[in-house]
Amino acid sequence: QVQLMESGPELVKPSETLSLTCSVSGDSVSSDKYYWSWIRQPPGKGLEWIGYIYDSGTTRYKSSFKSRASISVDMSKNQFSLTLTSVTAADTAVYYCARDRGYEFYIDSWGPGMLVTVSS
Amino acid sequence: DIQMTQSPSSLAASIGDRVTITCRASQGISTYLNWFQQKPPKAPKLLISVASTLQSGVPSRFSGSGSGTDFTLTINNLQPEDFAIYYCQQSYSIPRTFGQGTKVEVK
Numbered sequence: 001q002v003q004l005m006e007s008g009p010e011l012v013k014p015s016e017t018l019s020l021t022c023s024v025s026g027d028s029v030s031s032d033k034y035y036w037s038w039i040r041q042p043p044g045k046g047l048e049w050i051g052y053i054y055d056s057g058t059t060r061y062k063s064s065f066k067s068r069a070s071i072s073v074d075m076s077k078n079q080f081s082l083t084l085t086s087v088t089a090a091d092t093a094v095y096y097c098a099r100d101r102g103y104e105f106y107i108d109s110w111g112p113g114m115l116v117t118v119s120s
Numbered sequence: 121d122i123q124m125t126q127s128p129s130s131l132a133a134s135i136g137d138r139v140t141i142t143c144r145a146s147q148g149i150s151t152y153l154n155w156f157q158q159k160p161p162k163a164p165k166l167l168i169s170v171a172s173t174l175q176s177g178v179p180s181r182f183s184g185s186g187s188g189t190d191f192t193l194t195i196n197n198l199q200p201e202d203f204a205i206y207y208c209q210q211s212y213s214i215p216r217t218f219g220q221g222t223k224v225e226v227k
Contacts, residue, residue: 037216047156047164047207049216062215063121096163105170105211106154110163 002027004097004111012091012118018084022097022111029073029080030056035100036080037107038071040093043115048093052100053080087118122146122210126219132227139195141222143208148188152212155184155193158205158221167206168193198224 008020022036029036037052051061053071061069065084073080084091095116099109123146133139143153151171156164166175168184171191181196195202203226208219 046220047209047218049218051215060214094161100211100216105152106166107156107209108166108169108175110165113161113163 002099002109004099004109006095006097006111006114008114008116010114010116012087012116013120014088014118015086018082018087018091018116018118020082020095020097020114020116022080022082024078024080024099027099028075029078030075032056033102035102036071036073037098037100038069038082039096039098039107039110041096041113042090042093050082050084054102089118092116092118121215122149122213122217124208124210124217124219126206126208126222128222129220130223130225132225133198134227135198135200137198137227139198139202139224141193141206141208141224143186143191143193143219145189145191145210145212149210149212151187152210153184153186153191154209154211155182156207156209157202158207160205164207195224 003025005023012018035052035054038050053059068085070083094113096113097111098107100107125144153171155168158164172184183194205221
């Protein structure tokens with residue numbers, strides 16, 4: 001059974017870069033069956049899809065993030081990562097990594113989530 | 121982007137009730153519609169995929185239906201553990217988009 005776990009700084013200063021890593025166990029990030037995703041949820045609000053990576057390097061992003069977000073994969077560590085540049089308080093959220101079953105069209109596994117606060 | 125609109129935003133119900141939540145897409149999405157349950161502060165949990173496929177381990181009192189633009193999540197015989205927030209999500213196109221959520225509360 002796959003398990004995902006987010007890690008990274010819990011506090012980021014405005015204008016700086018948010019960097020999060022998702023460690024995957026029980027599956028391989030090099031698998032061509034899955035799309036490795038990032039989703040966020042501001043406190044008390046709904047879910048927002050950020051993007052995903054698949055085929056070991058192909059990425060897709062929500063257009064509002066395209067200039068700031070980057071998702072990459074490290075197959076040697078079985079991890080994938082999110083960087084978000086020039087953050088503001090509006091980027092304060094719980095960030096989830098998740099496994100999307102690609103051509104089956106649904107997300108079947110989520111990490112527990114990690115609250116990242118943007119504040120000076 | 122495809123907009124997903126859920127109704128109602130919240131509802132109050134009693135144990136044993138039948139609950140219906142609707143989700144409308146701003147354009148046709150075939151049956152590429154998933155339902156998640158979230159009990160904050162936990163991560164969402166997949167209940168139903170591609171409009172009507174119940175996930176393994178999910179009680180049969182949950183069911184989903186619909187195609188095109190209009191979808192429904194039904195919970196029969198509401199149980200205490202069902203009080204939560206429910207989200208629909210379309211997987212027809214990028215970006216994946218979620219409804220705003222429906223909070224099911226105790227009446």
